[in-house]
Amino acid sequence: MPNLKLISMRLKSVTNIQKITMSMKMVSAAKYARAERDLKAARPLGIAAQHFYSQAEVASEKEAPKELYVTITSDRGLAGGVHSNICKAIRNEMHEKSAEQQANTRIICVGDKSRAFMARYFPAQTILVGSEIGRLPPQMGDAAAVANAIMTCGYEFDQGKIMYNYYKSVVSYDTKAIPLFSLETVMAADKMSAYDSIDADVLQSYIEYSLASLVYYAMKEGATSEQSSRMTAMDNSTKNAGEMMDKLRITFNRTRQAVITGELIEIISGAAAL
Numbered sequence: 001m002p003n004l005k006l007i008s009m010r011l012k013s014v015t016n017i018q019k020i021t022m023s024m025k026m027v028s029a030a031k032y033a034r035a036e037r038d039l040k041a042a043r044p045l046g047i048a049a050q051h052f053y054s055q056a057e058v059a060s061e062k063e064a065p066k067e068l069y070v071t072i073t074s075d076r077g078l079a080g081g082v083h084s085n086i087c088k089a090i091r092n093e094m095h096e097k098s099a100e101q102q103a104n105t106r107i108i109c110v111g112d113k114s115r116a117f118m119a120r121y122f123p124a125q126t127i128l129v130g131s132e133i134g135r136l137p138p139q140m141g142d143a144a145a146v147a148n149a150i151m152t153c154g155y156e157f158d159q160g161k162i163m164y165n166y167y168k169s170v171v172s173y174d175t176k177a178i179p180l181f182s183l184e185t186v187m188a189a190d191k192m193s194a195y196d197s198i199d200a201d202v203l204q205s206y207i208e209y210s211l212a213s214l215v216y217y218a219m220k221e222g223a224t225s226e227q228s229s230r231m232t233a234m235d236n237s238t239k240n241a242g243e244m245m246d247k248l249r250i251t252f253n254r255t256r257q258a259v260i261t262g263e264l265i266e267i268i269s270g271a272a273a274l
Contacts, residue, residue, distance in 0.1 A: 038220055046178075085165065164218035
């Protein structure tokens with residue numbers, strides 16, 4: 001009966017996996033509901049911060065500006081492609097750059113999932129990694145810590161991007177980028193002359209606050225996208241485990257029936273021989 005024992009062990013293993021995925025789906029559903037409520041309050045903050053840069057038409061005019069990428073991911077996996085999509089988008093953009101542009105580009109990873117990817121493809125460009133992200137809902141204090149790390153990382157960038165997942169619906173999200181600019185780049189914008197009363201200190205304070213607001217907004221979008229993606233992934237895993245259990249039960253019953261039939265044939269053959 002070795003085959004029956006192996007099938008029985010496999011069936012028990014898949015059953016335990018289904019219980020785990022079902023529990024993770026329920027937990028993600030509860031976290032998703034809270035994350036979606038928090039996102040509604042955070043979106044006006046991020047939209048207002050982006051509105052300033054779009055109205056001022058801030059852009060770097062250098063031929064080879066120093067760039068900075070900030071990836072908004074988390075430490076937790078089992079969420080589909082929610083983290084890898086951000087890393088792949090950066091990888092595609094990096095491959096389109098020339099050797100000089102790649103040398104002038106640096107990457108800050110928020111979350112271990114992006115760190116593992118960037119350590120493999122762009123270890124020389126990765127300058128900072130933030131961990132312990134994603135276990136709890138993101139707060140403004142977490143965003144302020146990330147923004148402070150960006151400002152004090154020691155790399156004087158001209159422009160940059162915050163790569164994050166924009167939440168659309170429970171089954172859909174898009175990978176988007178929020179532009180970042182240094183104080184010198186913002187001061188050099190043509191339309192900044194319309195703000196006569198803004199000096200360097202006030203603008204520096206606003207850039208620091210807007211950076212924290214943008215990071216907070218991106219983290220909220222990413223957290224909601226992550227929970228919705230994990231909920232969908234665990235639902236699919238639960239269904240797949242159920243289908244596998246049905247196939248294993250059929251295989252188990254057929255194998256058991258074959259064993260019983262074989263034993264009966266042996267008994268009947270032995271009785272007939274006597």
